[in-house]
Amino acid sequence: MISYRIIAPLIIPKLKRSLECKQLEQFCFLWDRESGAQKIEVKDENGTRIIEGVISLNEILTEGIGKKLVSLLDKEYKGWNRLIGLIDTNKKKITFIFKENEHTIGTRIY
Helix, strand or coil, X not given: CCCHHHHHHHHHHHXXXXXXXXXXXXXXXXXXXXXXXXXXXXXXXXXXXXXXXCXXXXXXXXXXXXXXXXXXXXXXXXXXXXXXXXXXXXXXEXXXXXEECXXXXXXXXX
């Protein structure tokens, strides 16, 4: 079973390095699968900020392991085209919300 304890060590250190922060509190993203558009918001020791150009969600989710993950998600959440993710290091929780346009069709919490 996938859990925060398994996912966090794989993701959090890379995010901290890429974002150049010491204490990552929250990492929130919106990814539009069809257009590849993304919005990333980070809350760290410096406050809350919008990040552009540092991390490519399109690259992460369309290549390698990310592509396999998306393929698995396609089976469970048919028709999804937007993904909202929130990694909260304080609450030790990762939330994924799958949307078809503006309608939520599924949620996963790890």
